[in-house]
Amino acid sequence: MNSERELPPVLVDEAQLERTWADEPGLAGWLTSVDHKSIGIRYIATAFVFFLGGGVLALLMRIQLARPDNAFLGPDLYNQIFSTHGSNMMFLFAVPILQGLGIYFVPLMVGARAIAFPRLVAYSYWLYLAGGIFLWVSFLVNVGPDVGWFAYAPLSETLYTASKRPDVWAQMITFTEVASLAVAVSIVTTAFKMRAPGMSLNRMPIFVWAQVVTSFMVMFAMPAVMMASTALILDRLVNTHFFDVERGGDALLWQHLFWFFGHPEVYIIFIPGTGLVSTLVTTFSRRPMFGYLAVVLSLVATAFIGFGLWVHHMFATGLPQLGESFFTAASIMIAIPTGAQFFCWIATMWSGRLSFKTPFVWMLGFFVVFLIGGLSGVMVAAVPLDIQVHDTYFVVAHLHYVLIGGAVFPLFAAFYYWFPKITGRMLSEPLGMASFGLFFAGFNVVFFPMHVLGLHGMPRRIYTYLPETGWGSLNLLATAGVVLMTFGVLVFIADALRAWRAGVIAADNPWEAGTLEWATSSPPPNSNFVHLPTVAGRDPIWDNPPDQPVVVGLRSDKRDVLVTHVLDAEPDHRTIFPEPSQWPLLTALATTALFIGSIFTPRAVPYGAVPLFVTMTGWFWPKEAGETGTQQWPIEHRTLPRPNEEPGKAA
Amino acid sequence: MTDRHAGARVLDVSTLAPGGFGYRSLMWWGTLGLVLIESTMFALVIGTYFYLRTRNSYWPPQNIAPPDLRWGTLNLVVMLASGVPNELAKKAAGRIDLRRVRLWLVVCLLFGVAFNTIRALEFTTLNVTFSNDAYGSIVWLLLGLHTTHIATDVVDTGVLTALMFIGPVEEQRFVDVEENAVYWYFVVLTWLPIYGVIYWAPRIIS
Numbered sequence: 001m002n003s004e005r006e007l008p009p010v011l012v013d014e015a016q017l018e019r020t021w022a023d024e025p026g027l028a029g030w031l032t033s034v035d036h037k038s039i040g041i042r043y044i045a046t047a048f049v050f051f052l053g054g055g056v057l058a059l060l061m062r063i064q065l066a067r068p069d070n071a072f073l074g075p076d077l078y079n080q081i082f083s084t085h086g087s088n089m090m091f092l093f094a095v096p097i098l099q100g101l102g103i104y105f106v107p108l109m110v111g112a113r114a115i116a117f118p119r120l121v122a123y124s125y126w127l128y129l130a131g132g133i134f135l136w137v138s139f140l141v142n143v144g145p146d147v148g149w150f151a152y153a154p155l156s157e158t159l160y161t162a163s164k165r166p167d168v169w170a171q172m173i174t175f176t177e178v179a180s181l182a183v184a185v186s187i188v189t190t191a192f193k194m195r196a197p198g199m200s201l202n203r204m205p206i207f208v209w210a211q212v213v214t215s216f217m218v219m220f221a222m223p224a225v226m227m228a229s230t231a232l233i234l235d236r237l238v239n240t241h242f243f244d245v246e247r248g249g250d251a252l253l254w255q256h257l258f259w260f261f262g263h264p265e266v267y268i269i270f271i272p273g274t275g276l277v278s279t280l281v282t283t284f285s286r287r288p289m290f291g292y293l294a295v296v297l298s299l300v301a302t303a304f305i306g307f308g309l310w311v312h313h314m315f316a317t318g319l320p321q322l323g324e325s326f327f328t329a330a331s332i333m334i335a336i337p338t339g340a341q342f343f344c345w346i347a348t349m350w351s352g353r354l355s356f357k358t359p360f361v362w363m364l365g366f367f368v369v370f371l372i373g374g375l376s377g378v379m380v381a382a383v384p385l386d387i388q389v390h391d392t393y394f395v396v397a398h399l400h401y402v403l404i405g406g407a408v409f410p411l412f413a414a415f416y417y418w419f420p421k422i423t424g425r426m427l428s429e430p431l432g433m434a435s436f437g438l439f440f441a442g443f444n445v446v447f448f449p450m451h452v453l454g455l456h457g458m459p460r461r462i463y464t465y466l467p468e469t470g471w472g473s474l475n476l477l478a479t480a481g482v483v484l485m486t487f488g489v490l491v492f493i494a495d496a497l498r499a500w501r502a503g504v505i506a507a508d509n510p511w512e513a514g515t516l517e518w519a520t521s522s523p524p525p526n527s528n529f530v531h532l533p534t535v536a537g538r539d540p541i542w543d544n545p546p547d548q549p550v551v552v553g554l555r556s557d558k559r560d561v562l563v564t565h566v567l568d569a570e571p572d573h574r575t576i577f578p579e580p581s582q583w584p585l586l587t588a589l590a591t592t593a594l595f596i597g598s599i600f601t602p603r604a605v606p607y608g609a610v611p612l613f614v615t616m617t618g619w620f621w622p623k624e625a626g627e628t629g630t631q632q633w634p635i636e637h638r639t640l641p642r643p644n645e646e647p648g649k650a651a
Numbered sequence: 652m653t654d655r656h657a658g659a660r661v662l663d664v665s666t667l668a669p670g671g672f673g674y675r676s677l678m679w680w681g682t683l684g685l686v687l688i689e690s691t692m693f694a695l696v697i698g699t700y701f702y703l704r705t706r707n708s709y710w711p712p713q714n715i716a717p718p719d720l721r722w723g724t725l726n727l728v729v730m731l732a733s734g735v736p737n738e739l740a741k742k743a744a745g746r747i748d749l750r751r752v753r754l755w756l757v758v759c760l761l762f763g764v765a766f767n768t769i770r771a772l773e774f775t776t777l778n779v780t781f782s783n784d785a786y787g788s789i790v791w792l793l794l795g796l797h798t799t800h801i802a803t804d805v806v807d808t809g810v811l812t813a814l815m816f817i818g819p820v821e822e823q824r825f826v827d828v829e830e831n832a833v834y835w836y837f838v839v840l841t842w843l844p845i846y847g848v849i850y851w852a853p854r855i856i857s
Contacts, residue, residue, distance in 0.1 A: 011661070116677050185684035189677055197662055219684060223692040227699075231792065240781050240788035242699075248785035250706045253699065260695075534662055553665025562664055563677060571664050573671040617810050628823035629669045635822055638747045643673035 014530055017556040021113070021526035024580050032580040034118035036103050037524065039125050041422065043100025046125075050092040050132055055489065057085040059482055062446070066479040068467040078463035079146035080165070084139045086149030087169060090265065091176040092132045094407050095218075098272040099183045101414060102211040104422070106187050108517035108524060109205045111196030111533045111540075113554075113561050114577050116189035117182075119584045119619065124182035126588030131175025134596065138168040145169035148461065150262065151232065153243035153254035158236045167236060167599040170229035174595055177222040184215035184222075194561065195569040196516065197551065198535035205515050205538070206282075206295055210275025213299045217268050217306065225261035228254060238602055252317060259310035267306040270406040271299055273370075274341055276414050277363055281345045283417075283513040284360040285352025288539055291344035298337035298344075305334045315383050316390045324383050331381030338374060342367075357511065358432030362413035365440045366405055373401025376451065391461075394454025400447045412439070412492065419496070420510050424522045425503030428495050435491040442484025449474040514539025532562060535569075558629060572647045573640070576629035583619035590615045670823050672745065678830050686837050689800070693841055696796055697848055700789045710857050711779065711786050717853035718790070719776040726769045727846050730801075730839045733762035737839075741832035744825040749815065752828055756812040759835065763805035770798050777849075790849055797845050804838045807831065 023029040023038065033039065060081055064073040073081065107115045115121055138144055146165050147156045156166040191204065191212045204212075231242040232254070241247035243254050282289045289295060311319060311327040345367075354360070376398040380386045389395060412435075419427050458471050465471055509518035519541055520529050532551035537543025551571075554560040559577035564570060590611040597604025625632060631639060641647055673679055704710050711717055740755035773794065781791035811831055815824060 117681055120681075181688055185681055185688075188684060189680040193677055193680055219687050220691050223688055224695055227692060227695050231699075231788075234781075234788070234792070238782065240791070241783075241785045242703075242788050242792075244785065247783075248703065248707045248712060249788070250703060250785070253702055253706075256702070257695070257699070547660050549660035549662045551664055552661040553663045553667075562667075563671070563675070571662070571667060572675055573668045574664060575670055575677065613806065620810060621814070622819055622821075625819035626821070628821045630822035632822075633749065633818065633820035635747050638745075638822070638825075640668050640670040640672055640822055640826060641675065642671075642745065643675055647667060647671070647675075 011531060011550070011552050012554075013556045017527045017530065018525055020557060020559060023526075028582075029580065031585055032582050034122050034578060034580055034584070035526065036107050036115035036118060036121060037422075037528075039118075039121055040100050040102075040104025042125055043096055043103055043128070046129060046132065047093050047097035047100060050088055050136075051097070052489070053136065054085050054088040054093055055486070057081045057088070059486065061085065062479040062482045064463060065465075065475050067476060068465050068469070068472050070464055073463060075463045076146065079461075080139060080142075080144035082461060083145040083148050083169070084135065087135065087145055087172065089403075090149055090269075091172065092128075092135065094269045094403065095180055095265070096128055096176070097411060098214070098269065098407065099180060099187070101276075101411075101418075102187050102214075102272065103183060105418065105517055106190050106208055106211050107194070108421075108520065108528055109208050109515050110191060110194060110199060111516045111519075111529065111535065112190060112194040113528050113532065114194075114559065115186050116194060117186045119578055119581055120182045121186050122581075123584035123588050124179035124186075126585050127175055127182075127591055128179035130588060130592040131172050131179070131595075134175065134592075135168060135172045138165075143168055145172075150258055151229075151254075152258075153232065153235075153251045154245070156232060156254075157243060164599060167233060170233045170236075171595050171599055173225055173229040175592075177226045178591075180218055181222055184218040187211050188215045192566045193563050195564055196533050196535045196540075197562075197564060197569055197571050199540075200568045201566070202293075203535060203538045206278040206289060206292065206299075207272075207275040207515075209296050210271050210278070210299055213303045214268050214271045217264050217271070217303050220307065221261045221264035221268065223261075224257050225265075228257035228261070231257075233599070237599070252314070255314050255317065256310070259313045260307075263310040263313060264303075264306045266402065267302055269403060271302060273366070273407045273410040274299065274338075276410040276417075277345060277366055278341075279513075279515070280359055280363045280410075280413055280417060281348050281352075282539070283511050284355045284357060284363075285348050286355065286512075287348065287352040288514070288542070289344065290347040290351065291340075292538060294340055295344050298340045301337040302334060305330060305337070309334065312381055312386070315386045328381055328383055332378060335374065335378055342371075355511075357416075358427070358429055358436065359413045359417035359511075361433060362409055362416060362436050365436060366409035366413065369401055369405030369409055369440075369443065371405075373398060373403075373405045377402060389454050391459055392454035393450040393458045393460060396460055397447050397450035397454060400450075404443060404447075412436070415492070415496075417511065418517075419499065420506030421517055421522050421524070423500055423503070424506050425499045426506050426510060427499045427503065431491055431495040435488050435495070437488075438484050438491060439488030442481045442486070442488055445481025446478045446485060447481075449478050453478075509541065514542040516540055555629075560629070570647075574629075576627065579623070579627075581619070583615060587612065587615040587619055670826060672826055672829060676826055676830070678826070679833070682830050682834055686834070689837070690841070692796065693845065696789070696793050697844065700793060700848055700852070703785050703789055704852075704856065707786065711853045712784055715783070715786070716778045717857070718773075718778055718850055720850055722769050722773040722776055723846055723850045726766050726773060727842060729762060729766045729769060730842050733759060733766065733839060734836065736762060737832050737835045741829050744828035744832070747822065747825050749820060752825065753812070753815055756808065756815060756828070760805065760808055760812060763801070763808060767798075767801055767805060770794075770801065793845055793849060797842060800838045800841070804835060808835065 023033045023035055064070050103121055143164050145168055147161055151166055151169050154160055191208050234240040235242055241249040243249050243251050278289055278295055308330040312331045315324055380398060416427055416432050453471055453474050506522045508522050516533055519533055534549050536548055561575050561577050563572050563575055565572050594604055594608030597608055736755045736758035740752055740759055743751035743755055777790055779787035781788050
């Protein structure tokens with residue numbers, strides 16, 4: 001394909017390309033954008049705001065628990081706070097922010113002009129935002145979920161909780177899971193079909209692999225929680241009996257369905273985190289990843305095994321012993337692929353030339369914190385120990401070490417790493433170190449004592465305790481740690497706000513990294529790459545020879561996108577992507593009306609389907625003749641190739 | 652030539668076709684993702700059905716007859732038969748034969764209306780309501796979930812058919828028709844296991 005023909009004086013009309021890929025101006029442009037970069041930023045920013053909200057709830061809980069017999073919060077409010085905290089952090093923060101990073105960076109890292117199904121991604125953002133606002137507004141008007149982030153039946157059934165609080169929880173699930181599924185499909189399609197020529201699957205960046213593996217997990221796990229929450233709403237609204245023991249239902253069914261989602265969820269959060277770690281280890285060790293294949297296979301193995309562990313959340317429910325043994329074995333087995341990744345990271349760093357910049361230091365925090373969480377995980381995987389510490393603060397300590405270690409530390413590392421790419425400005429190194437120091441110290445002061453409290457028998461989800469228990473001093477210590485963590489986050493926010501306006505201008509590739517997002521300007525142009533790159537290795541910036549070809553021949557007057565083959569990323573065909581559109585937002589509004597209405601009356605479903613149909617038809621219907629860039633009727637001959645034909649032959 | 656790219660090697664993609672059929676196209680992969688998600692959903696609901704079976708001594712519960720076979724079985728026949736116009740529409744799309752695409756899409760729609768109508772009759776002959784007990788709940792959920800699929804698929808196909816009549820018709824629309832046919836197959840073929848569960852499981856493993 002490397003053409004020897006005479007080239008035009010300019011390979012591409014840059015100004016026209018920028019206009020073609022630009023959003024509309026003004027507020028309307030913001031509401032109609034289908035640019036994965038602006039949607040990705042929105043996802044990240046929105047999820048970060050929810051993170052802060054969840055943090056405030058955590059702070060309130062720690063104030064309440066700082067001393068025995070405290071009357072700062074009552075039991076009812078405390079129940080709402082811990083339930084909202086957990087639901088918020090899992091569904092509105094952790095998953096969306098990691099998917100937001102995927103939305104922004106997967107297309108850039110594979111060298112594409114856009115994300116696949118851009119309008120679907122825009123729709124997913126509006127739906128996610130609506131679900132988040134719905135949960136928080138409900139909380140602020142005293143209808144926040146109060147049955148835990150897992151909403152166990154029968155407590156969540158009408159008989160025991162007559163208020164609308166569990167319905168809010170259940171429908172927030174529907175909002176966020178539909179959004180998450182839409183993003184998963186888009187990311188997989190982008191990674192499989194839109195990679196730069198030459199980026200065969202075995203050259204795909206590990207972060208992209210992690211996003212692909214996560215997306216598949218989303219597709220197999222999220223339906224379980226959607227089905228469970230739908231059944232719960234049906235039980236509550238129209239008197240079905242899925243979880244009602246008196247009418248042939250089963251309360252444990254809830255736990256099976258919930259944890260069939262809930263355990264993979266942990267890996268949905270953790271796998272992108274490890275993808276970030278691999279990215280940073282490579283960049284800051286100044287060498288290609290050691291054991292690329294082992295790391296990728298470990299991600300895939302983790303995803304598979306992750307679906308075989310859910311029962312370890314149910315060891316205390318009296319399941320048959322044989323089942324418990326099986327799930328103990330599976331739970332311990334999952335340490336193997338994670339261990340393999342750890343050894344690959346260590347080997348990469350061992351043989352590299354380390355550069356201790358802020359992103360790398362945050363990532364080292366991951367190593368320490370996640371390792372501790374992983375080790376306490378191996379402990380609670382064993383049935384005897386699990387039954388001893390079940391529902392105690394030991395588990396609270398474990399899960400925060402795993403989730404904050406596995407996701408939040410890598411996320412902060414990612415913020416420092418990619419902030420220059422997104423904004424074109426550098427964050428401050430000294431302030432970054434200070435933020436890390438405060439957050440890392442604070443985190444351990446908060447959560448390490450919880451291991452001990454758990455072993456001393458302090459149960460989870462209690463709003464207060466008696467002085468005689470002797471838990472007071474460690475609880476006070478934990479609360480003191482929150483102050484440090486809070487300052488760590490505030491330093492980061494202050495620095496980010498400063499840097500956004502007045503930070504040092506970032507180079508295109510300030511860390512001298514090897515992946516393609518650094519091969520374009522900081523921030524990237526509307527079209528991502530003025531000239532689409534081609535790739536000759538796993539770290540293209542490091543591996544490409546100086547005369548590596550660029551792609552020419554895509555239109556600059558239309559949103560023309562290159563589609564490549566799944567395995568070897570050979571160029572296959574071009575396709576025209578959609579312009580900015582108001583329909584994703586309108587469809588999301590129609591969906592929101594249907595979802596919220598259906599909490600109150602089943603009739604909301606048929607009535608709500610009408611505006612949904614109208615908006616979706618508006619979405620699908622062509623805006624103008626010729627928008628697909630293919631031949632218009634009447635057509636003499638087929639020009640689009642069928643699967644078994646040579647690409648472009650029919651043109 | 653200017654200095655900007657003097658000596659630059661380029662990969663010229665301007666001769667590539669502006670689209671492709673089947674697994675070449677992005678939408679095919681999107682549809683595959685959707686099929687994975689929905690299959691998981693169906694599998695979970697079927698799993699729940701058998702899980703609840705193990706929690707009950709009688710299945711269906713005493714004094715409840717299994718669903719009548721008549722409408723469900725008729726629907727099985729109608730849905731499988733709809734594969735014929737569906738395949739013909741798909742073939743016609745591959746040949747860019749607009750006249751036949753229109754014809755077979757309309758025939759598909761007629762089949763769709765027929766099996767949705769029969770579906771309404773199925774609900775009246777389940778011999779149990781959703782609020783009676785867990786058995787009734789899961790049967791209604793399973794049938795309801797599949798009904799959502801056949802109803803939305805017929806509406807989707809209706810919109811696509813309207814587009815193929817009103818236009819603007821472009822070559823890409825024939826790719827859309829083909830992918831619509833793939834999803835139609837998915838929706839229709841999932842009825843095989845679901846039909847087996849709803850109508851035959853209570854007879855075989857009662």
